[in-house]
Amino acid sequence: xxxxxxxxxxxxxxxxALLGLGFHNITSPPAITASFNRNQYWGPGKEPQKQDDSVxxxxxxVPDNVIQDLKQRLSNMRPLTPPLEGIQQQYGIxxxxxxxxxxxxxxxxxxxxxxxxxxxxxxxxxxxQGLDIHxxxxxxxxxxxxxxxxxxxxxxxxxxxxxEFYEIIPHxxxxxxxxxxxxxxxxxxxxxxxxxxxxxxxxxxxxxxAVIMNNLMQRLGFKQYYCQGGDFGAIILQSLTxxxxxxxxxxxxxxxxxxxxLANIKTALGMLYPGWIVRKDHQDRVYPLWDKFMHxxxxxxxxxxQATKPDTLGVGVGDSPAGxxxxxLEKFTTGTNIQWQTRExxxxxxxFTYTNLLDNVMIYWISNSATTSFRLYAExxxxxxxxxxxxxxxxxxxxxxxxxxxxxxxADGLLGEIYPNNLQLSDFDGGHFAAxxxxxxxxxxxxxxxxxxxxxxxxxxx
Ligand SMILES: *[C@@H]1O[C@H](CO)[C@@H](O)[C@H](O)[C@H]1NC(C)=O
Ligand SMILES: *[C@@H]1O[C@H](CO)[C@@H](O)[C@H](O)[C@H]1NC(C)=O
Numbered sequence: 450x451x452x453x454x455x456x457x458x459x460x461x462x463x464x465x466a467l468l469g470l471g472f473h474n475i476t477s478p479p480a481i482t483a484s485f486n487r488n489q490y491w492g493p494g495k496e497p498q499k500q501d502d503s504v505x506x507x508x509x510x511v512p513d514n515v516i517q518d519l520k521q522r523l524s525n526m527r528p529l530t531p532p533l534e535g536i537q538q539q540y541g542i543x544x545x546x547x548x549x550x551x552x553x554x555x556x557x558x559x560x561x562x563x564x565x566x567x568x569x570x571x572x573x574x575x576x577x578q579g580l581d582i583h584x585x586x587x588x589x590x591x592x593x594x595x596x597x598x599x600x601x602x603x604x605x606x607x608x609x610x611x612x613e614f615y616e617i618i619p620h621x622x623x624x625x626x627x628x629x630x631x632x633x634x635x636x637x638x639x640x641x642x643x644x645x646x647x648x649x650x651x652x653x654x655x656x657x658x659a660v661i662m663n664n665l666m667q668r669l670g671f672k673q674y675y676c677q678g679g680d681f682g683a684i685i686l687q688s689l690t691x692x693x694x695x696x697x698x699x700x701x702x703x704x705x706x707x708x709x710x711l712a713n714i715k716t717a718l719g720m721l722y723p724g725w726i727v728r729k730d731h732q733d734r735v736y737p738l739w740d741k742f743m744h745x746x747x748x749x750x751x752x753x754x755q756a757t758k759p760d761t762l763g764v765g766v767g768d769s770p771a772g773x774x775x776x777x778l779e780k781f782t783t784g785t786n787i788q789w790q791t792r793e794x795x796x797x798x799x800x801f802t803y804t805n806l807l808d809n810v811m812i813y814w815i816s817n818s819a820t821t822s823f824r825l826y827a828e829x830x831x832x833x834x835x836x837x838x839x840x841x842x843x844x845x846x847x848x849x850x851x852x853x854x855x856x857x858x859x860a861d862g863l864l865g866e867i868y869p870n871n872l873q874l875s876d877f878d879g880g881h882f883a884a885x886x887x888x889x890x891x892x893x894x895x896x897x898x899x900x901x902x903x904x905x906x907x908x909x910x911x
Contacts, residue, residue: 455720462717466710475710483837485660485692491640492579493649500576502668507572507583507644509564511815516560519770519814523555526771538790542779546795550778551771553803554810563808570618574644577664583644584637584665585611589622597630599899600671602637602662603884606680606704607755607822608777610643610812611636612805613885620892628896630903632675637665639681641821643812648821654828655681656839659689663696672696675902677895679703679856679883681825687840687867694845699902701895703883705850705859705868709841712863719862726862731876734858748783751776755826763820773819774810781806785880786855800886842867847905849873849898851891855880872901 466475490496529544537543570585592598601621605613614636624631639658641647662685666674675698678686683704690700719726720738727735735741754762766776782795789796797806813819828834848871852858856879864871875894877883883891 459717459720463714466714475714478709478841478843479838481838481842483656483839485656487660487664488578489657489660490579491648491650491653491657491661492646496579500579502576504573504575504668507574508568509572509644511560511564515815520555522770523551526551526769529771537793538779538782538795542775542782543793543795546793546797547771547775547778550774550797550803550807554770554774554807558804558807560811563804563811566615567612567808567812570615575665575668577661577668580640580648580661581644581646582637582640582661582665584635585614585618586669587618587622587634587636589624589631589633592624592631595629596624598633599630600635600666600669600674601632601895601899602635602666602674602676602686604637604662604676604678604682604686605639605642606678606682606684607642607825608780608809608813609680609682609882609885610809611638612809612812613882615808617884617888617892620888621895628900630899632895632899635666635669635671635674637662639685639822639825641824642818643816647818647824652828652833654825654831654834655685656688656692656834656837657828658685658825659692659839662686663689663693666696673698675699675701675899677701677703680881681829684829684840687844690844690846690848691839691842697846698906699847699849699899700844701849701851701898703851703853703891704857704881705852705864706840706857707859707863707867709866712866715863716860719860727860731858731860735860744787748787751780752826752830755823756830757827759823759827760820763823767817767819770810770814773814774807776819777810777813778806781882784855785882785886788855800880805885840867843869845870847872847902849875849894849901851875851877851883851894853877853879853881853883856883857881872905873898 529548532543532545570587572585574581574583589598603614605611618634621632621634638645640653640661673696676686683702684706686700687706690697715726720736723732723736766772781801782789782797785800786796844867848868850864850868850871877890879887
């Protein structure tokens, strides 16, 4: 773009933004417009008189006929359309790759074994606000009395599940001599995902799920706790830290979210001089703005569909194992590294195994939760939900942000608006599913962050 055009575009967008919103509305966050009822009922029909607040043990025990049916569907599927000549993942998942994975699923993936694996951590269900919430609860073993055990909630997103955390959990719950604390991990499924019951009523967006998640921690006796999330787990937990600053002791995220008019204006102004908002070595992650915008459009078609017509989309995706695997696994190729778009194997085996990836697909399959998982987008991107302004608020509790090379990116100069109390900013190689992809790296970063949170708290108390 020519310099004159560039300057004109920037000034025009700034002018329009100021005109539309007024200076005050841009520089200070609008008030939260909703009140959040801790007892709001999301279950089917009328709220029962008496609520069951017990915490029940849970184990996966999928009936044989479900697995038979799955195998039959995989055997009877229609032929996949071959990819265009010279095309790898650019039109969506490569069907040669998909074919190989589906064949593996049908002939080698052993559910008996995998179910045992998925049952290796203690799991529970408890009813909150009318919904049965499923979660892993893993405590560290043989901890000396001198060490603190800190409660940490970790939350997945879409198209993930608690399966993403099976490799990181041992890192988080194993004590090491050089630290005086270790974690007790609580990993819930979002309502409508995996084995957490879906809402029967409209309106259960990220903010409302934050209420449920805080209620879960209170039910388990954790008045105060730490939390960590990526993808939609990050959105929900960001909301939770804003709604319950007295309950959250610190928040670590591998997907910081800053979307405000001021951030947009700064990003536009940065076209003139990127150094205002973004480090020199990261400028190609934000600019050229138009390229980045078009890239975003190309990669987020799923989001638009899920945010508008989840029920239509869910029929096809949810009814076919091939369709479900294609839809989910595409995200694990390009979401992990966009450069893998030009590889026929999608790079999947660089960081994952077919078995591990199919565990996650299986959780969606056996719980039949395609549609209910998509609805999270409809509920959270509705104007009613965004108009609640929760994610426009600065986070009061201490935070730590880990940025992965191929994940969504927030520039240093924008972070402060929502993360004014950020104690750690780390940059790593890797993609969107950090816990699943590089468990050791993420665990180490969480430990480092919580160490800083603890120092911060002891300073505040003095
Ligand atoms: C700007 O903020 C004021 C006060 O907070 C509010 O009354 C007004 O509706 C806002 N204007 C816009 C365009 O959002
Ligand atoms: C699947 O795993 C179970 C448990 O390890 C084993 O007993 C069984 O033989 C395996 N099935 C196949 C088909 O390999």
